[in-house]
């Protein structure tokens with residue numbers, strides 16, 4: 001290693017910058033087509049989780065529906081939709097609670113649980129020493145995170161049907177809509193969490209979620225707000241989720257439905273891009 | 286390197302990693318031959334883990350050349366990672382899963398089929414002497430067992446190069462010996478091993494050849510025996526005079542002549558590098574010095590490190 005020829009090579013090596021990572025190879029470096037195994041790992045670990053907590057998450061929106069929709073609803077009477085249709089108060093808030101349960105399940109698994117795996121269990125660090133790429137890990141974890149939200153929502157949709165709160169056959173389409181919503185919230189949840197370093201920062205997520213839950217036209221029509229506030233609400237994802245699901249379960253879907261779907265597709269795209277690049281920066285740099 | 290030697294499986298030239306203004310690895314050159322057991326010996330902060338991470342394609346080099354199995358980690362990260370077994374410095378087992386599932390899932394991260402992974406997991410549980418613990422949660426294993434499981438996990442993809450970062454740090458002596466035995470078997474089977482350690486006995490046990498690193502630079506390179514021959518004497522006489530008198534005694538000891546090739550003053554003792562330890566001790570006593578304790582031993586890599594850097598390896 002001390003020969004003259006080697007010394008020349010050292011000089012060459014020192015001046016040469018590493019080659020850049022661009023093009024097709026760069027894409028393949030991100031994804032090995034094996035996100036499925038990341039989902040399987042999540043399911044295996046779930047076997048040992050606290051089932052009381054998991055099951056209680058299903059009942060939360062059901063309690064809200066009974067207390068507010070049925071209880072409070074007897075005082076409130078019917079609600080008039082923008083198109084002039086009258087629906088019961090319970091039928092008005094049920095789709096909102098459906099969207100909220102999809103959101104909550106997805107956000108819980110894509111924030112707190114991801115934070116733990118990222119910062120403490122070092123799970124992603126381990127995964128990224130294997131053939132898996134950052135997109136495999138991000139996509140797999142997001143898909144796993146949306147499962148809980150979708151399971152809660154599917155259960156809730158059955159409750160709505162039993163209580164006669166679905167006004168149209170289009171309520172069937174609420175299920176794929178809920179998958180889309182959970183996917184979008186899980187993507188953004190994972191992306192945001194990947195930038196978090198402390199528990200205090202994680203608390204900000206709750207700080208954003210609660211007002212969004214209360215004010216996104218969940219419990220009353222958005223028309224109660226002055227116009228400026230209405231616009232602010234319409235920027236938030238939960239409003240789009242509530243409107244999308246409400247249109248489907250009450251059978252009043254219109255062209256805005258496509259706007260909502262587009263909104264969530266953009267959320268999914270952005271979430272995946274940021275989560276993937278952040279994982280790469282954290283563990284493969 | 287002689288012309289006849291086979292293509293190295295790892296080749297680094299001017300390999301450098303900087304974090305901001307700080308240089309963690311400073312233009313190092315080395316080759317690792319196939320089937321070789323190669324060591325990086327150095328104190329904490331020497332840049333060993335950083336070097337390992339660059340080879341494993343999870344950390345990008347700042348400058349220099351690096352080739353692993355003929356591929357550049359910068360452009361062929363996934364291909365390299367799939368051929369490498371990695372045992373990181375910290376056990377990062379999947380604490381929510383059983384020992385067996387840790388192995389099976391890890392194999393499947395490489396895209397291997399479930400049947401292959403199950404079979405291999407059983408073999409490796411036996412190799413790591415963990416059959417009894419197959420169904421236990423990884424979190425509930427002892428430190429030594431966790432380390433063995435991490436090593437077994439690193440072998441799930443039948444790697445061409447096995448990278449071990451401080452495999453026995455933090456383990457009790459008995460657990461270390463069990464581990465060394467397992468690593469020795471791998472070496473006998475012809476697996477290329479790259480091992481970092483700050484234990485000289487570990488380096489002597491496991492490494493055919495090693496580089497001594499300090500502050501990101503290579504201080505010396507060779508087999509353990511070569512390094513000892515080149516940088517130390519055959520034997521070492523350790524004498525203690527009490528901490529306040531060691532420095533004064535050092536001059537007297539150095540005056541014994543040919544038998545004291547070099548004298549190192551440590552806070553608690555003197556090290557006399559000598560071809561003949563007993564002879565040197567006689568001379569010391571003849572000069573009227575009365576050490577409170579004395580010990581003659583063979584030179585070790587610890588002495589090599591002290592000679593090269595003026596500091597001891599483990600602080």
Ligand SMILES: Nc1ncnc2c1ncn2[C@@H]1O[C@H](COP(=O)(O)OP(=O)(O)O)[C@@H](O)[C@H]1O
Pocket residue numbers: 304309327328329330331332333334335336
């Ligand atoms: N991600 C990092 N950012 C900044 N400094 C780092 C980082 N990783 C390692 N270092 C520094 O680089 C030096 C070498 O670290 P390391 O390779 O872990 O040493 P070793 O494994 O030999 O103990 C240390 O001083 C460490 O603090």
Ligand SMILES: [Mg+2]
Pocket residue numbers: 330333334335374450451
């Ligand atoms: Mg280290």
